Amino acid sequence: EAGVTQFPSHSVIEKGQTVTLRCDPISGHDNLYWYRRVMGKEIKFLLHFVKESKQDESGMPNNRFLAERTGGTYSTLKVQPAELEDSGVYFCASSPQLVSSGNTIYFGEGSWLTVV
Amino acid sequence: TQLLEQSPQFLSIQEGENLTVYCNSSSVFSSLQWYRQEPGEGPVLLVTVVTGGEVKKLKRLTFQFGDARKDSSLHITAAQPGDTGLYLCAVDTGRRALTFGSGTRLQVQP
Numbered sequence: 001e002a003g004v005t006q007f008p009s010h011s012v013i014e015k016g017q018t019v020t021l022r023c024d025p026i027s028g029h030d031n032l033y034w035y036r037r038v039m040g041k042e043i044k045f046l047l048h049f050v051k052e053s054k055q056d057e058s059g060m061p062n063n064r065f066l067a068e069r070t071g072g073t074y075s076t077l078k079v080q081p082a083e084l085e086d087s088g089v090y091f092c093a094s095s096p097q098l099v100s101s102g103n104t105i106y107f108g109e110g111s112w113l114t115v116v
Numbered sequence: 117t118q119l120l121e122q123s124p125q126f127l128s129i130q131e132g133e134n135l136t137v138y139c140n141s142s143s144v145f146s147s148l149q150w151y152r153q154e155p156g157e158g159p160v161l162l163v164t165v166v167t168g169g170e171v172k173k174l175k176r177l178t179f180q181f182g183d184a185r186k187d188s189s190l191h192i193t194a195a196q197p198g199d200t201g202l203y204l205c206a207v208d209t210g211r212r213a214l215t216f217g218s219g220t221r222l223q224v225q226p
Contacts, residue, residue: 045213098212107158
């Protein structure tokens with residue numbers, strides 16, 4: 001069974017440009033999460049989808065970030081325009097059931113974003 | 117202030133040594149998870165502890181949840197180079213999303 005896959009694995013862009021990160025969750029997992037780790041900080045929650053619906057986007061830093069999950073399968077996270085402080089590792093994760101149930105959540109390898 | 121404080125931040129030991137890392141909070145949690153993250157990978161769940169005082173073992177790794185469910189420890193016996201990685205504790209704060217500690221970075225030298 002394929003795990004959570006993320007693309008691209010690494011991206012270097014200039015300040016002001018746009019980057020779109022993609023996440024393919026494990027097949028059949030309704031719950032999809034985006035997390036981010038910026039330099040020197042802990043991994044922080046960005047948002048949570050259940051199928052195609054956004055359940056919680058309270059962690060999104062500002063309106064330069066837009067996440068979508070059309071059709072309830074893969075998800076994209078777009079940063080437009082990118083700023084220097086957006087540099088970090090963006091993790092996608094999926095789970096068949098809610099995290100609050102104590103169930104396992106599976107993380108992708110992350111997309112490393114460097115804004116210069 | 118962070119919800120979860122992990123200590124130590126960094127630990128470098130020799131193969132065969134024992135070690136304990138800690139995850140502390142002033143809040144009470146219904147459960148707590150431990151993850152290991154290796155370079156270039158995402159976090160991988162090691163264990164979930166639920167009951168106060170609970171002890172779980174995973175080969176040479178022993179996890180304990182504090183009696184008051186505010187803290188947890190991870191003890192590794194006879195560490196191996198394969199144990200090298202970032203150890204993270206995480207809790208669900210009721211938002212159906214995980215809150216992570218900043219992690220303990222462990223380096224086991226052969």
